[in-house]
Amino acid sequence: MKNFAALTRMRVQLAFRNKMFFFFVIVMPLVFFFLYAGVFAKSVPRIVSFYLGPVLAFNVMGSFWGLSATLVMFREQGILRRFHVAPVTASDLLASSIVANYVLTLPTVTLELVLARLIFHVPSIGNPISLFILLSIGILSFGSLGLVVASVTNTMQETQVLNQLLWLPLIFLSGATFPLAYLPRTVQRFGLFLPATYLVNGLQQTIIHSATLWSRYVEILSLAVWACLTFFLSAQLFRWEPEAKVPRRTKMLVAATAIPFLLLGIVENVSDRILREAYTAFESFTSAPATRRPPSLSMPGKPGEASNPSRSSQNQARQ
Amino acid sequence: MANAILQVENLVKHYGDVHAVRGVSFSVEEGEVFGLLGPNGAGKTTTVEILEGLRTLDSGRVSVCGLDPERDSDALKQEIGASLQATSLPDKIRVIEAIRLFASFYKRHRDPQELLKRFGLDDKKNSFYSQLSGGQKQRLAVAMALVNDPRVCFLDEPTAGLDPQVRREIYDVIEELRREKKTVLLTTHYIEEAERLCDRVAIVDHGVVIALGTPRELKARSGGTTRIEARLSKTESNGTMKSLEGVVDVREVDDTYVLHSKRPPQTIVSLVKHLEAQGNELVSLEIATPSLEDVFIELTGRRLRD
Numbered sequence: 001m002k003n004f005a006a007l008t009r010m011r012v013q014l015a016f017r018n019k020m021f022f023f024f025v026i027v028m029p030l031v032f033f034f035l036y037a038g039v040f041a042k043s044v045p046r047i048v049s050f051y052l053g054p055v056l057a058f059n060v061m062g063s064f065w066g067l068s069a070t071l072v073m074f075r076e077q078g079i080l081r082r083f084h085v086a087p088v089t090a091s092d093l094l095a096s097s098i099v100a101n102y103v104l105t106l107p108t109v110t111l112e113l114v115l116a117r118l119i120f121h122v123p124s125i126g127n128p129i130s131l132f133i134l135l136s137i138g139i140l141s142f143g144s145l146g147l148v149v150a151s152v153t154n155t156m157q158e159t160q161v162l163n164q165l166l167w168l169p170l171i172f173l174s175g176a177t178f179p180l181a182y183l184p185r186t187v188q189r190f191g192l193f194l195p196a197t198y199l200v201n202g203l204q205q206t207i208i209h210s211a212t213l214w215s216r217y218v219e220i221l222s223l224a225v226w227a228c229l230t231f232f233l234s235a236q237l238f239r240w241e242p243e244a245k246v247p248r249r250t251k252m253l254v255a256a257t258a259i260p261f262l263l264l265g266i267v268e269n270v271s272d273r274i275l276r277e278a279y280t281a282f283e284s285f286t287s288a289p290a291t292r293r294p295p296s297l298s299m300p301g302k303p304g305e306a307s308n309p310s311r312s313s314q315n316q317a318r319q
Numbered sequence: 320m321a322n323a324i325l326q327v328e329n330l331v332k333h334y335g336d337v338h339a340v341r342g343v344s345f346s347v348e349e350g351e352v353f354g355l356l357g358p359n360g361a362g363k364t365t366t367v368e369i370l371e372g373l374r375t376l377d378s379g380r381v382s383v384c385g386l387d388p389e390r391d392s393d394a395l396k397q398e399i400g401a402s403l404q405a406t407s408l409p410d411k412i413r414v415i416e417a418i419r420l421f422a423s424f425y426k427r428h429r430d431p432q433e434l435l436k437r438f439g440l441d442d443k444k445n446s447f448y449s450q451l452s453g454g455q456k457q458r459l460a461v462a463m464a465l466v467n468d469p470r471v472c473f474l475d476e477p478t479a480g481l482d483p484q485v486r487r488e489i490y491d492v493i494e495e496l497r498r499e500k501k502t503v504l505l506t507t508h509y510i511e512e513a514e515r516l517c518d519r520v521a522i523v524d525h526g527v528v529i530a531l532g533t534p535r536e537l538k539a540r541s542g543g544t545t546r547i548e549a550r551l552s553k554t555e556s557n558g559t560m561k562s563l564e565g566v567v568d569v570r571e572v573d574d575t576y577v578l579h580s581k582r583p584p585q586t587i588v589s590l591v592k593h594l595e596a597q598g599n600e601l602v603s604l605e606i607a608t609p610s611l612e613d614v615f616i617e618l619t620g621r622r623l624r625d
Contacts, residue, residue, distance in 0.1 A: 003424055010416070
């Protein structure tokens with residue numbers, strides 16, 4: 001515990017001395033924030049609040065990028081082996097990475113929320129407790145994803161390729177850039193297998209419909225389970241030595257991190273709950289009608305349609 | 320040995336097809352500075368890293384402070400200090416922060432400030448690691464190896480890649496450890512380092528210990544002879560060279576004849592006479608008192624520094 005605290009402190013300290021950190025963790029997210037709020041949403045408070053969830057998710061998901069790169073760099077430079085010969089455990093190092101990333105990401109996210117209220121006059125940021133919990137679980141889980149990336153890649157180049165491969169679908173197919181309701185049907189179906197989709201939806205519903213913690217249990221629970229699984233796997237696959245390569249066999253283990261969202265994706269593809277929520281959000285908060293809403297989603301009698309909890313809050317928001 | 324703090328018996332380790340260590344045995348007593356001397360790739364680092372618990376062994380038995388590095392790795396790490404090869408610290412960590420951070424990992428630790436003072440790093444304590452010179456980084460590495468006041472200190476090639484003057488600074492540090500009666504396991508491929516710093520030396524080549532003893536004992540093996548190294552413009556047979564006065568042994572190492580002579584002046588005179596008669600010429604001539612290098616050449620037929 002003492003080691004973990006000391007390492008976390010070191011990581012935070014090092015980040016503040018790193019120019020790249022300022023760019024990727026503070027400047028970039030804020031540029032995206034102003035791009036979304038000022039350009040995409042044209043500074044219309046109602047639309048800004050629609051985009052606030054996606055932009056926060058964007059920021060939160062970026063965690064895995066920097067975290068994996070730092071850890072791989074530490075391994076390649078032989079920094080990890082120096083810790084290994086001291087009484088430091090893999091969990092100390094991994095947990096401190098996650099927590100340092102959390103401490104470093106939260107301020108930017110908070111700043112975005114404050115700016116959304118003060119500059120763009122977003123009417124409400126929804127339920128602050130469920131927002132805080134969703135953001136926290138988001139940062140922790142995507143941080144853990146970064147640890148897994150660091151564990152399965154052998155060189156910095158491999159790390160960057162894998163990061164890119166993960167990043168693009170995560171931001172484009174989840175609703176983090178283009179609203180989910182706006183995407184083609186097949187892409188939506190695929191998006192339901194991505195953790196990012198649940199983070200985006202959870203944040204969006206919380207902000208625009210002031211969704212309660214309880215109503216977001218699927219998102220919170222799935223991300224939490226995923227975070228634990230990825231963290232556990234990264235600890236199993238952790239390597240101190242630069243020349244220790246990952247055996248192909250263990251690379252397959254990593255496929256296990258996809259299991260929670262594979263299962264959830266099947267359930268959500270059947271129930272269409274997330275898609276329905278995404279459509280109602282999209283319809284009520286943007287002027288563009290969702291013309292491509294598939295008939296199955298507006299069919300009466302579908303479970304959840306009549307008792308959609310978001311309906312009432314949506315009406316409130318309209319008044 | 321009753322108070323052996325470090326024991327290695329028939330240690331074997333291979334990486335795929337490469338046999339890095341092929342049955343190394345030695346033991347180190349408390350308070351001793353013990354050297355593993357050998358060329359690069361001899362298996363020194365692998366041996367040390369197994370003792371430190373960084374690598375697992377394939378067969379054999381090792382014990383450090385009575386502990387098994389693999390099984391009792393947590394307890395072991397409290398007792399040992401190490402400066403590794405191929406290691407680094409984050410660029411933007413300050414010297415004082417690095418040593419404090421590592422001090423915080425141990426149950427028992429020395430005062431970081433005092434350690435920095437002792438290693439001449441006091442005026443660098445607020446510098447970033449990336450701003451240090453090679454020698455300063457190495458001194459910091461040794462200082463950090465002592466931060467927990469370890470029972471055994473492993474110094475893996477502490478002077479590799481440093482220029483001679485900086486190397487001497489590190490020697491001073493190690494000599495001080497010796498005066499303090501610290502147990503040190505040192506690996507090196509510098510003859511001078513092993514002779515000057517170590518109480519006992521194991522010469523390692525191709526993963527086996529080929530000689531072990533105090534530097535004096537090892538040198539006595541070369542029979543108290545003087546080494547004469549001669550390069551000639553034309554080759555001569557080993558037999559002819561051996562028939563020169565006072566010569567007890569001849570070896571050809573990289574187109575140089577290495578003669579071991581009991582009476583060097585007579586050998587040189589007869590060598591010059593012989594060459595004149597043959598119309599051959601001396602290209603270069605070096606005379607050296609016996610060193611561990613001779614022991615190595617004698618045992619392997621190769622020079623240590625390849």
